[in-house]
Amino acid sequence: MKIALVGYGKMGKIIDEIAQKRGHEVVARLKETPTSENLNNPDVVIEFSLPEVAFENIKACLENKIPVICGTTGWLEKRDEIEKLAVENDTAFLYGSNFSLGVNLFFALNERLADLMKNVDEYSCQLEEIHHIHKKDAPSGTAISIAEGIINNNPKFEAWKLEETKGDQLGIFAIREDEVPGTHSVFYRSEVDEIEIKHTAFNRNGFALGAVVAAEWIKDKKGNFGMKDVLGL
Numbered sequence: 444m445k446i447a448l449v450g451y452g453k454m455g456k457i458i459d460e461i462a463q464k465r466g467h468e469v470v471a472r473l474k475e476t477p478t479s480e481n482l483n484n485p486d487v488v489i490e491f492s493l494p495e496v497a498f499e500n501i502k503a504c505l506e507n508k509i510p511v512i513c514g515t516t517g518w519l520e521k522r523d524e525i526e527k528l529a530v531e532n533d534t535a536f537l538y539g540s541n542f543s544l545g546v547n548l549f550f551a552l553n554e555r556l557a558d559l560m561k562n563v564d565e566y567s568c569q570l571e572e573i574h575h576i577h578k579k580d581a582p583s584g585t586a587i588s589i590a591e592g593i594i595n596n597n598p599k600f601e602a603w604k605l606e607e608t609k610g611d612q613l614g615i616f617a618i619r620e621d622e623v624p625g626t627h628s629v630f631y632r633s634e635v636d637e638i639e640i641k642h643t644a645f646n647r648n649g650f651a652l653g654a655v656v657a658a659e660w661i662k663d664k665k666g667n668f669g670m671k672d673v674l675g676l
C-alpha cells in the first residue's frame with residue numbers, strides 16, 4: 444500500500460519504520476496541513492499530529508476521499524462532524540485512542556470488570572494515567588476510553604472528570620513523568636482490599652504496529668470504525 448503520514452513526530456517516525464518493514468511505500472511525511480498535492484496520492488493516511496490541528500488534517504483527507512487512520516487524541520468534541528464527512532465522501536475513518544493490542548484487550552477486561560462491579564457497593568473506583576512530560580492533552584485519550592467503558596457498564600457513573608471520584612463523576616488522575624510511554628490503571632478500593640488492573644507500555648512500538656495493521660485493514664472499507672472492528676473484539 445501507499446501510506447501518507449500526517450504528523451511526523453515521535454509516533455510518525457516509528458510508524459514510518461514499521462510500515463516499510465511490512466512492505467508498504469510511505470509516500471508523504473507531513474508536518475503541515477495535508478492537500479491533494481502534498482499527500483502524493485496515497486491509498487490511506489495515518490494521522491498522528493496534535494489536538495489543535497487534527498480536525499483540519501482529517502477533514503482535508505476525507506474531502507479528498509482518502510481513508511484515514513487517526514491516532515491523535517484530544518480533539519473528540521468534533522468527532523461526529525468527521526464521521527459525517529467520511530460517509531458524505533464515500534470513504535472511511537478509523538479513530539483509535541490506543542492502537543496497541545494490549546490496551547484493546549485491557550479495554551475488554553475493564554468493561555467486564557465494570558459490569559461485575561455494578562452491583563457491588565463496597566468498592567470505590569478511580570483511574571490513573573501516566574505519560575511523558577511532552578504530552579499536550581490530559582487526560583489521555585486511552586483514559587477517556589477506559590472511563591467510557593466503565594460508565595457504559597456501570598450506572599453508578601454518569602461522566603468522568605479530572606481528579607478524584609465524587610458522586611456519579613468518575614475520577615481520572617493524569618500524571619506527567621519523564622519519558623513514560625503510557626501507563627493506565629483502574630483501581631477498585633474497599634475498606635479491606637484493592638483490585639487493580641493495569642496496562643504498561645514499554646515503548647511506542649505496539650501503538651505504531653496497531654496503526655499500520657489498522658491501515659491494512661481499512662483498505663476498500665467505507666464508513667466509520669474502531670480498533671474493535673480490526674481486532675474482532
Ligand SMILES: NC(=O)C1=CN([C@@H]2O[C@H](COP(=O)(O)OP(=O)(O)OC[C@H]3O[C@@H](n4cnc5c(N)ncnc54)[C@H](OP(=O)(O)O)[C@@H]3O)[C@@H](O)[C@H]2O)C=CC1
Pocket residue numbers: 449450451452453454455473474475476477491492493494496500513514515516517539540541542543584650651
Ligand atoms: N492512538 C494511539 O495509539 C496513540 C496516540 N498518540 C497521540 O498521537 C498524537 C501525536 O503523538 P506524538 O507523535 O507523541 O506527538 P509529537 O508532538 O511527537 O508529534 C506531533 C507531530 O505533528 C506535527 N504537526 C504540527 N502541526 C501539524 C499540522 N498542522 N499538521 C500535521 N502535523 C503537524 C509536529 O510537527 P513539529 O515537530 O514541527 O511540531 C510533530 O511532527 C498525540 O495526540 C498523542 O496523544 C500517541 C501515541 C499512541
Ligand SMILES: O=C(O)C1=N[C@H](C(=O)O)C[C@H](O)C1
Pocket residue numbers: 516540541574578582583584585586624625626650
Ligand atoms: O501521547 C502519548 O504518548 C499517548 N497518547 C495516547 C493517549 O492519549 O491515550 C495513547 C498512548 O497512551 C500514548
